[in-house]
Amino acid sequence: MAYELFYWPSIQGRGELVRLVLEEAGVDYVDVARRPGSEGGGVAAMMKFLNGDAPGFLPFAPPFLKDGDLVLAQTANIMAYVAERHALATDDEASRVFLHQLVLTVMDFLAEVHDTHHPIASGLYYDDQKPEAARRTALFLQERVPKFFNYFERVLTRSSTGFASASGFTYADLALMQTLAGMRYAFPNAMARIAASYPLLGELATRVAERPRVAAYLASERRLPFNSSGLFRHYPELDP
Numbered sequence: 613m614a615y616e617l618f619y620w621p622s623i624q625g626r627g628e629l630v631r632l633v634l635e636e637a638g639v640d641y642v643d644v645a646r647r648p649g650s651e652g653g654g655v656a657a658m659m660k661f662l663n664g665d666a667p668g669f670l671p672f673a674p675p676f677l678k679d680g681d682l683v684l685a686q687t688a689n690i691m692a693y694v695a696e697r698h699a700l701a702t703d704d705e706a707s708r709v710f711l712h713q714l715v716l717t718v719m720d721f722l723a724e725v726h727d728t729h730h731p732i733a734s735g736l737y738y739d740d741q742k743p744e745a746a747r748r749t750a751l752f753l754q755e756r757v758p759k760f761f762n763y764f765e766r767v768l769t770r771s772s773t774g775f776a777s778a779s780g781f782t783y784a785d786l787a788l789m790q791t792l793a794g795m796r797y798a799f800p801n802a803m804a805r806i807a808a809s810y811p812l813l814g815e816l817a818t819r820v821a822e823r824p825r826v827a828a829y830l831a832s833e834r835r836l837p838f839n840s841s842g843l844f845r846h847y848p849e850l851d852p
């Protein structure tokens with residue numbers, strides 16, 4: 613039975629990390645909210661679960677994944693679940709837990725990315741919080757990006773495989789690739805200035821994007837473009 617992914621239909625957002633794992637796994641999945649309402653899709657199908665109208669299932673926020681009778685939420689949790697079933701994780705406990713930890717760290721970083729354009733409240737428009745966004749973004753680029761990226765670079769130095777794990781490619785590499793792609797879209801100037809400081813991360817992103825299934829996905833219509841509604845947003849005034 614195909615996995616059913618529930619996520620906002622017009623953005624990459626956090627759901628993109630799940631899409632990437634499903635695509636690299638080569639499994640059948642339905643991106644439910646992107647299907648027409650007449651076929652049981654659309655945002656309404658997703659809201660049914662979020663509103664508690666699907667008895668027994670209680671995700672807090674998208675993305676969430678339905679695998680038969682099981683519905684699971686939290687991006688890192690979903691990624692690990694799919695990866696461990698389709699040979700995209702590792703077998704030994706120590707490295708399995710480390711990969712989960714690394715992806716959770718990526719999720720922490722993505723929350724900070726979100727807060728660059730929405731530092732006061734998700735429910736307000738960017739235009740209603742521009743001075744705060746500018747202040748927050750300057751500090752994010754100055755302090756937080758180097759802290760996270762240095763950590764990712766150290767992970768890659770330690771593994772010495774070109775991937776996060778000493779055993780080679782895993783789903784965590786998809787999270788790192790997508791993070792770098794999003795940062796390059798949102799902050800092209802800042803990223804150009806610091807690229808040379810994170811060579812292993814840059815090489816990983818290229819290597820992952822060239823994997824046959826990932827490359828096919830990135831070139832397909834299934835890959836939504838980055839846009840100004842998503843998690844990674846390009847506002848020129850935030851990237852001088």
Ligand SMILES: N[C@@H](CCC(=O)N[C@@H](CS)C(=O)NCC(=O)O)C(=O)O
Nearest residue numbers: 625626627673674675686687688719
């Ligand atoms: N920690 C959760 C965060 C989920 C989340 O914030 N989802 C966003 C879309 S990317 C959302 O729609 N949130 C609704 C809300 O927080 O009210 C995860 O990693 O999945």
